Amino acid sequence: MVENRLQKVREQYQLPSLSEIVQRIKSGRGKELEMAVIEAMTTNETLWFRDQHPFSNLTEKILPELTSRSSSVKIWSAACSTGQEPYSIAMTIQEYLRRNSEKKLSYRILATDISEHALDRCRNGVYDEYDLGRGLSTEQRMQYFEPQSGHKLRVKQTLRHSIKFEPLNLIHSFKQLGTFDLVFCRNVLIYFPILVKNDILQRIHNSLRPGGYLLLGSSENVGDLRDMFDMIPCDIGIVYQKR
Ligand SMILES: C[S@@+](CC[C@H](N)C(=O)[O-])C[C@H]1O[C@@H](n2cnc3c(N)ncnc32)[C@H](O)[C@@H]1O
Numbered sequence: 001m002v003e004n005r006l007q008k009v010r011e012q013y014q015l016p017s018l019s020e021i022v023q024r025i026k027s028g029r030g031k032e033l034e035m036a037v038i039e040a041m042t043t044n045e046t047l048w049f050r051d052q053h054p055f056s057n058l059t060e061k062i063l064p065e066l067t068s069r070s071s072s073v074k075i076w077s078a079a080c081s082t083g084q085e086p087y088s089i090a091m092t093i094q095e096y097l098r099r100n101s102e103k104k105l106s107y108r109i110l111a112t113d114i115s116e117h118a119l120d121r122c123r124n125g126v127y128d129e130y131d132l133g134r135g136l137s138t139e140q141r142m143q144y145f146e147p148q149s150g151h152k153l154r155v156k157q158t159l160r161h162s163i164k165f166e167p168l169n170l171i172h173s174f175k176q177l178g179t180f181d182l183v184f185c186r187n188v189l190i191y192f193p194i195l196v197k198n199d200i201l202q203r204i205h206n207s208l209r210p211g212g213y214l215l216l217g218s219s220e221n222v223g224d225l226r227d228m229f230d231m232i233p234c235d236i237g238i239v240y241q242k243r
Helices: 002-012 018-026 031-041 053-069 084-099 116-124 138-144 194-207 223-228
Strands: 072-077 106-113 145-147 153-155 163-167 180-185 208-216 229-233 238-242
Touching: 002 018, 002 031, 018 031, 031 116, 053 084, 053 180, 053 208, 053 238, 072 084, 084 106, 084 138, 084 163, 084 180, 106 116, 116 163, 138 145, 180 194, 194 208, 194 223, 223 229
Parallel strands: 072 106, 072 180, 106 163, 180 208
Antiparallel strands: 145 153, 208 238, 229 238
16 A cells, blocks of 8 residues: 555656655655655545544533533644544534533634645635535535535635644644643544554643543544543443543
């Protein structure tokens, strides 16, 4: 898979071999090449309300607790791909606040990814029929999107402006982001070797506020760091809470 994906980059940059790609990046001479490799190597598969239960757990378990603790929350979507995850979080919160009009909550969502191309798509907020057909109800389309040419829809400005999109490689420090009440880090840890995964989870743990929540992908778990989190069972799936 690595070879297949990198062959296209090699051809595009007319390099003699894959090791030449590595050499150029290591020598610091290939910033643009490095970006092309990142784009080629990352898998951006995502959809709206992916797996559904993380979002019902957000509505039924996490938001009631967070709103009883504080009137403002900070949320991080730590590998946001093309935006479906952070926009689904924002829609879930808006829906929750509409149904619980007595609750007052200001929220900030930070969404990060290593892929600049994916982040451009997030900021633009324009999705085609294929993307829109993966997990959005008709009501959600009507409420949160506006028509664009070519049967596309764009996320409404109010929702777009509720999220800040920034580039971030999870391998690097993210101390500068501050602390969060809730972190979505879904379907990305599977790509890292175990020691790197543990290191990222340790740093996410550090960035969670007391009692903060972590949501992982359906096939992911906290593994070696299980003593640092409480596993909170929900109707479907589990959420992790900082111990
Ligand atoms: C499969 S998508 C998951 C998107 C979303 N979280 C979801 O569950 O639908 C994985 C994302 O992780 C990003 N990614 C891969 N390696 C990364 C890294 N080292 N740092 C930050 N993001 C990374 C990719 O660019 C991609 O957008």
